[in-house]
Amino acid sequence: MLMEPGQLRLLALIERHGSLAAAATALGVTAAAVTQQVARAERACGAPLVRRGPRGASLTVAGALLATHGHGIDRHTREAGTGLAALLGELSLRLRIGAFQAAALRLLPPALTALRHRHADADLSVVDITSDQGMPAVAAGELDLAVIAAWDEPPVPPEHVTLHPLLADPMVVVLPDDHPLASAGGALDLARLRDEAWVTIIAGHAARAQFDRATAAAGFTPKVRFQTASYDVAQALVGTGIGVALVSRLALSATPGTVHRELTERGLHRRLYAATLTDASLTPLVGAFLALLHDVAGDITGKA
Structure with a gap:
């Protein structure tokens, strides 16, 4: 014989509240629905479980036995509901x-x-x-x-x-502030920097792959003097005057000794x-x- 957890919980609620109507209210269902559930439970176990009387309802010996297990189910059900409500409240603010x-x-x-x-x-x-x-x-x-x-x-x-x-975060070229192109007007063609020493992102990174493709399209192989994983480090090195670098616009840090210029190339971002x-x-x-x-x-x- 296999009793459903909901049937055991129902018997616990009937025992606690003393009537089918009160148990129905606790479950949020109609009294008729509770009556039907009790009838199904009695058929399933082959024994009377609930006594109906003018003052409410009580459990038979069999019903009381099953209700002892139902009280645990009801406790876990209430704890689960309380825990879920707390979690949802926490998640709503997190x-x-x-x-x-x-x-x-x-x-x-x-x-x-x-x-x-x-x-x-x-x-x-x-x-x-x-x-x-x-x-x-x-x-x-x-x-x-x-x-x-x-x-x-x-x-x-x-x-x-x-x-x-x-x-889209476009790439710009960062130059030493005393570079001949630092004060030139307008955007720069990447090809005008073919003879520069470069500070680049480390080979193997997607940013470096994009840089290598762009310089190849501009017709030159860059002279890479330094490699770094950091745009901040790249700008600091440019500030020493040892080279130029491509840096994303959002990563510009106004490093002393540097200026930046826009590029004419599209798709560098x-x-x-x-x-x-x-x-x-x-x-x-x-x-x-x-x-x-x-x-x-x-x-x-x-x-x-």
Whole structure:
């Protein structure tokens, strides 16, 4: 004989409240529905379980035995409901964000400020990540939203993760401030820098691959003097006068001894995305923050 958990819980509620009507109220169903459930339970176990009387209902010996197990089920049911309500309340205020350095410096601050004004009780956290860490962290539930960058083709998100395009971040050339081209007007052709020493991103990175393709299209093989994983380091080295570098506009840091110039080449940029779970309904601040990121991205693009 296999009793259903719901039947055991029903008997516990009848014992606790002393009537079918009160048990029905506790379950949020009609008294007729409870009567039918009791009848099905009695047929299933082949014994009377509930005595009906003018003052309510009581359990038979068999019903009382089963109700002892039903009380545990009812307790776990109530604890599950309470725990879920607490979790949903917590998730409704939580927002865990990951972003690479340039995005954390340029995109996040105005969006976070606006979010704090609208949701003063928000439980916010921000972690510094590399772009390749963002989507896996969202997929694993470690982050609610990650701002990442990609060169050329957009990355393929894991299952249940969605990429939201934010903006294109164009590459600019950073020159020593005493360079002959530092004060020239207008955008520069990459070919005019064919004889320069270059500070580049480390070989093997997507940014370096894009740079190598661009210089090849401009008709030269660059003389790479230094390689680094950091745009900040690249700009610091340019400031010493030892070379020039391509740096994304968002990563410009006004390093002493440097100036930057726009490029005539099209397509030299990285694209920024926000990665979220496809269904982020349990964390409503994700949608609110995503909208703010789009607003900030629009402002940045408009000023470019």
